[in-house]
Amino acid sequence: MSADISSKLNRLLSSQPLGVVLCSSWLVENGYSLDLQQRYKKSQRFESIGAGALIRYGDHVDYLGGVNAMQTQLGLSLHPGGKTALGLQGKAHYLELAPKHVQLFGAHGEHVPLWFKKQDWSVNVKYMLSNFLPAEIGLTEIPHKQFTVKVSEPARAIMECLYLAPKSQSLLEAYELMEGLNNLRPASVQKLLEACNSIKVKRLFLYLAEKANHDWMQYLDLSSVNLGSGKRAIVASGVYIPKYQITVPKELESME
Structure with missing residues (x-):
């Protein structure tokens, strides 16, 4: 050479x-x-x-090493979100020492490289590409090995969980996750709520946060948050919540 x-x-x-x-x-x-x-x-x-x-040669690279490359080299918005982001930041209601499932969120229309899809990362990777939130807000960088990775902040992460509910995410578990988010920054929550274009997500987020009795709720200005009009049946049969015009599972409403 x-x-x-x-x-x-x-x-x-x-x-x-x-x-x-x-x-x-x-x-x-x-x-x-x-x-x-x-x-x-x-x-x-x-x-x-x-x-x-x-x-x-001989390097051990996990899925976050692949995510780092997609973010910093390819300019993709793909990032660990939902329960994965909460777990990486110690915010999950139970922490897996070796997670078996990983949730990656990104902007609608982005193409995940084949090398990432085909690689055996020793975890089951699920992708959710959507524009219900702008790609550039509600993210934070966390250290991993010798590099950093952008992941969803807790407020964005719980919204991503709610985006998947109720089909791919249990609302009861989402409430348990929400209970642990007692120190969210109101300014960050406000920005996400104003930018979110999913009525379902916003109504569920506010309902769960109120149910969890979080203090930061009092600092939100909901007059600038579009909560839409009309009823939303989140589940086929359940309890109707007039304030947010949503129908939620009976088990969720009865949780203390």
């Missing part, structure tokens, strides 16, 4: 942390041609984990 190629390799190794995927297209954009990438693979400096993706 020539001195110039070796120097470029050293710059790459020093600029990118261990544990992340390197996207081939991003490498090309930064001066590492496909031919050069092949040389690095032949010299066992890098190895392929699918078409268009490399990792350092």
